[in-house]
Amino acid sequence: SQTIHQWPATLVQPVGSPLSLECTVEGTSNPNLYWYRQAAGRGLQLLFYSVGIGQISSEVPQNLSASRPQDRQFILSSKKLLLSDSGFYLCAWSVTEYEQYFGPGTRLTVT
Amino acid sequence: GQQLNQSPQSMFIQEGEDVSMNCTSSSIFNTWLWYKQEPGEGPVLLIALYKAGELTSNGRLTAQFGITRKDSFLNISASIPSDVGIYFCAGHPVGGTYKYIFGTGTRLKVLA
Secondary structure, rough: OOOEEEOOEEEEEOOOOEEEEEEEEEEOOEEEEEEEEEOOOOEEEEEEEEEEEEEEEEOOOOOOOEEEEEEOEEEEEOOOOOOOHEEEEEEEEOOOOOOOEEEOOEHHHHH | OOOOEEOOOEEEOOOOOOOEEEEEEEOOEEEEEEEOOOOOOOOEEEEEEEEOOOOOEEOOEEEHHHEOOOOEEEEEEEOOOOOOEEEEEEEEEEHHHHHHHEOOOOOEEEEO
């Protein structure tokens, strides 16, 4: 069966510090991968998605970036965090346009 | 970005009551998904729909893919306290890329 992992689960970082969040998927090949951000009590905002290694589509201009160094690994990064980067970050995967499955999320607090 | 119109935004119901929520879009969708999210966790897929008119159940949950392909409905029968959470609809537009469009969520609270 397929599983999706995210780490860390929680993170507290000062403004201006770098960020690296990791997502890995097991049990499937060539998945489409997604990064979403969710503000408290709000909906899901798509940040990036990838249909293959090295292929990244950005949805929202910001100081975040994404990379896909391996088929089942998706990384969200920032060189300098802003207060507005705080939120709940969710990774998800899908195969074609059917079901999409989410990871457990990372709670990021920028202080 | 584009979002689906999901209603109601929130619901307070008594345990044992039935719940209905819906999502509408101006675009035609070829897939509808319904998720439940509990505090501090990722959304969990409840039901997936692929054909117009399709009616699918998962326990006490029933969802339908609207005939116009522009809407979907989720019903929860005989609600229980553990049904509390935020329910999201999501869809994949016809002719779109691999992006999913999400509703704004329905926050459900069940009073015992």
